[in-house]
Amino acid sequence: MFVAARTKYFFQIFSGVDHGFATRGDPAIADARWAKEESASAMVRWFNRFCEEGPTQSTGRPAKNLG
Numbered sequence: 001m002f003v004a005a006r007t008k009y010f011f012q013i014f015s016g017v018d019h020g021f022a023t024r025g026d027p028a029i030a031d032a033r034w035a036k037e038e039s040a041s042a043m044v045r046w047f048n049r050f051c052e053e054g055p056t057q058s059t060g061r062p063a064k065n066l067g
Helices: 030-053 055-059
Strands: none
Touching: none
């Protein structure tokens, strides 16, 4: 779907953690804490990249008005 629409996307897969780990992960469990921190860091980097580029530079097309 994203490839066909030529949309930029990013995903990560973390093994050994439950669904929802990024918001409900137990910080007392080392793997869950690491995955939660990595996920949060990646989200910030993704938003920073595309907010700095602006809507037309990241996709090559004008942004859609969603409001």
